[in-house]
Amino acid sequence: MVCGRGTQSILWARGRWLAWSSGPSTSPLERMPRLRISAVVGLALALVPPVAHADVGLPLAAVFLPPMWLAFVPIVLVEALVLVRLLGIPFGRAVPPALVGNLASTLIGIPLVWLVLAILELICCGAARGLSTFGARLYAVTIQAPWLIPYEDEFSWMVPSALIVMAIPCFAASVLIEAPVNRLFLRDASNRSVWRATAAANAASYVVLAVIFWPTWKLAGHMGRFFNPLLEWLMETTFKVVGALLRGH
Numbered sequence: 152m153v154c155g156r157g158t159q160s161i162l163w164a165r166g167r168w169l170a171w172s173s174g175p176s177t178s179p180l181e182r183m184p185r186l187r188i189s190a191v192v193g194l195a196l197a198l199v200p201p202v203a204h205a206d207v208g209l210p211l212a213a214v215f216l217p218p219m220w221l222a223f224v225p226i227v228l229v230e231a232l233v234l235v236r237l238l239g240i241p242f243g244r245a246v247p248p249a250l251v252g253n254l255a256s257t258l259i260g261i262p263l264v265w266l267v268l269a270i271l272e273l274i275c276c277g278a279a280r281g282l283s284t285f286g287a288r289l290y291a292v293t294i295q296a297p298w299l300i301p302y303e304d305e306f307s308w309m310v311p312s313a314l315i316v317m318a319i320p321c322f323a324a325s326v327l328i329e330a331p332v333n334r335l336f337l338r339d340a341s342n343r344s345v346w347r348a349t350a351a352a353n354a355a356s357y358v359v360l361a362v363i364f365w366p367t368w369k370l371a372g373h374m375g376r377f378f379n380p381l382l383e384w385l386m387e388t389t390f391k392v393v394g395a396l397l398r399g400h
Contacts, residue, residue, distance in 0.1 A: 208277075209299040209306070211313055212265045212385055217371030217378045218364050219257060227253050229359050230352035234333070237348040238340050248336035249352070252329030260328045261321045266389060268320065269297040273393045292316060318357060325353045 219226075230253065231245040238245075272295055279300045280287045291300055296313035299306070330349040337345055371378060 208295075208301045209310075210269065210382075210386060210389075211297055211299060211310075211317055212262065212269070213382050214310060214368075215314055215317065216262060216265070216382070216385075217374070218367035219261065219360065220378070221367040221371055221374075222360050222363055223253065223257055225359060225363065226257070226356040229356045230329075233352035233355050234337075234348050237351060238337065238344060240337065240340075244337070248329075248333040251336070252332035252349075255332060256325040256328040260324045262385060264320050264324045265297055265317070266385060266392075268317075269389050270392050270396070272297050273389065274396060322353055322357060326350050329353065 227246070227249045231242060231249040234240065234245040234249060235242050276294050277298070277300075279302075280290055282288045282291060282302055282305060291302065292309050292312040293316050296316040299309055299313055302309060326346075326349050329352075330346045333349050334340075334342060334345045340348075
């Protein structure tokens with residue numbers, strides 16, 4: 152798609168997102184073929200050059216954030232149990248830090264990680280390279296994992312692969328956010344033991360999330376009115392930040 156004006160491209164991208172998000176209540180992956188968001192919309196937002204090529208793609212946040220939010224309570228309980236086992240504390244002491252830490256990481260930290268990575272991708276790595284070689288396929292689900300290029304016939308393997316890739320920075324962010332929170336609540340435990348317990352707790356919670364991802368994912372498909380405004384806000388923020396950064400150049 153070629154737009155004569157950057158404003159036309161961003162309006163098109165926003166319209167496509169709204170059309171997708173307001174569609175029938177089906178699961179995110181079932182709606183993938185209908186999703187057409189600009190994968191290099193930052194170029195159009197910058198308004199230079201006057202003609203911008205707007206590829207389209209799938210923001211991975213629309214796939215993994217709703218199930219993660221729905222699994223919040225099980226994740227808190229699992230992490231609290233791991234803290235109990237590794238730090239030798241009562242369950243009642245383990246729940247508050249697990250709750251506060253996950254509020255910070257699940258509701259703020261992980262969406263922020265996706266936002267930063269998506270912005271970086273749109274600025275420097277949003278061009279489609281095809282899938283003709285192993286290197287190109289690897290690039291498409293690693294560097295371009297935050298906002299997948301629309302090789303829609305390949306989404307059956309691309310989306311799970313991209314989710315595994317995204318789990319790495321999300322896991323790191325979770326530990327970095329939650330360990331200081333746990334340290335604040337559990338001052339009598341050593342710093343090293345708290346960090347190790349936090350890492351183990353998050354590893355356990357990610358395994359649990361992988362196990363229950365399918366049912367929470369299906370449930371998320373029936374709660375579009377709740378999740379869509381949050382996802383829309385993330386997309387809009389991505390558009391605005393990329394546009395502001397590129398205009399600054």
